[in-house]
Amino acid sequence: MINYIIRRLLGFIPVLFGITLFTFVLVRAIPGGPFESEKGLPPQVEANRMAQYHLDWPMSKQFISYLFGDDIVAIVTGDEAARDGTSRGLIRGDFGLSTKYRNQTVTDIIKVALPTSAQLGIMSLLLALFIGVPMGTLAALKQNSWIDYTSTFAAVIFMSIPNIVLAPVLIWILALKLNWLPVAGWGAKPPFFLGIFPPPSSLNKEYFQHAVMPVFALGTGSAAVIARLTRASLLQVIREDYIRTARAKGLTERVVIVIHALKNSLIPVITILGPLFAALVTGTFIVEQFFGINGLGKHFVQSVGNRDYTLLMGVTLLYSLFLVGSNLLVDIAYGWLDPRIRFD
């Protein structure tokens, strides 16, 4: 097990390196630089700025600086002037300075934006699980009844409504027509409790009122997917021999379903939880945009338009880390759900 985890962690290195290199090259290939939008900048000033971020260097040198830091550049290329640079390198946890938000490090920007997105994402994921799994289970147990048909139909409908539609419809009904909920905003502001959670003092009615619509807009689509997967895989599992054995030895129906069937049928659900978790926690631009939430989502989109090379690299790598990390957790969870799965 430990060996397996170590091997997987080592396997992350080439993947993350590939993503870093690919993004690094592609983002610099996009015409237009980070300072081009500032009209009327004297050429000397722009050159100074470019030099500050090492953008005047050849790309390979920039990449080494980004990855390993300026002191390594000085050692590798013999360019002692490089030691004056600020980059300490990705391997030492330094994402660099943002080119758009001057004097802010990418790490600082992420520290402010990630917790809000994470709170929203975790709540949406919980909502998706708490609606999706019971709904799928119920549909499978009552196969071909009206419960099954209704929930399967509802699942397809909610799968088909994109965020970009669900968010304005929710705003229209719940905020504009009924005036039940605030149109926009998020109830918690930094500093966050333990760096992620809303501070206990802001955990009041208002916080949850703000959260209802974005959480629903983000979570219902995933809930529908989870419900479909749960139904399909539970239908397969309850026909297996070991379920008949469990019934034959006189276990109650509840024990058969919850302990024996459900545990095995959750494997496909767990599989999609990995990417889902990464996507939800790192923010989704559309929902955050509609509800005026200052999360990480906007940085994914705006940093491309701003040509904010370092910020874009930072959020992309963060997302990739979440993705590979949660996929590893998923694989570990397989072994617990189905002891026949061995890690070797």
Next chain:
Amino acid sequence: MAVTELTLEQSDAAILERKERSLFQESLSRLMKNKVAVVSAVFILLLTFVAFLAAFVPIFLDPLEQDLLATNSIPEWMLFLLPDNAENYVKFSNVYPLGSDHLGRDMLSRTMHGARISLSVAIVASAISLLIGTVYGAISGYIGGWVDNIMMRIVDFLYGFPFLIVVILLQAFLKARARQESEGIWLTLININNSMGGLFFLFIAISLINWIGMARIARGSVLSYKKKEFVEAAHALGASEMRILFKHLLPNIIGPLIVAETLAIPGYIFTEAFLSFIGLGVDPPTPSWGIMISEAVQGIRSYPNQVLIPALLLSLTTLAFNFMGDGLRDAFDPRMKE
């Protein structure tokens, strides 16, 4: 009680009649029994028809023409969509059946033109990714060995990429490239793109990402078929490798691939709407549902109708593709039925 017995000829005829239905006809009749799928297919056909109407029948207004005296106007029946105090600020106009947007353009014809964008993304992007994915996956699975190993490692590697970021970067690159002075092949591509209102690069960006899943499915199916007797027989008869792959294997694996591609279409339509929403989709003023939603979002408190109309059609279209994909899967590939 009279028992009607079939004569030998009659029962033979009955058996023959059943036998005459090919596998395809069986599947088709299964599909026709699925009412939801049929309704969805009819809806998609209707939408296609509407998209053609918008383009070629001049009774509808020009989707780009601005009527600056009638911006944000609505017909009277639409008042119920707006907030309670709407009567104080809203302009009524019965020229536009679905109202006009913030630049005074006809919402009806913009919505109809938007159907063209969504449908062409659905068709072209899925066709390209089906083509690339099938050929790549089939070759990888059929040749096997180290070639397969390398080709699949590439796919695994691409799979690890954050899809949305790659598509955003690709579109940002292509769109910025289109604004630059160019010559040669780039100039040709950019001209094609401009004449299509930015759709061409959108097709490229979306399908460059989405063939990966298809390649995996195609490889898996080829692997399961290539040791079958009919392939052996074709080998024995001296058929060339290419002929076996494309003439004998491909017809067997293409069904599930088309079904999988149909189920992927809603994703393409979402991607187009999302990219247009963030300003990286088609070029304004080309009307697309994503652009219409994103332009109307600022005014959602006063004019929710301008968001709700394209939003409703976007959902209905993806819903129809989802139901049709489910129906196709159940009818043509009963093994995949839940």
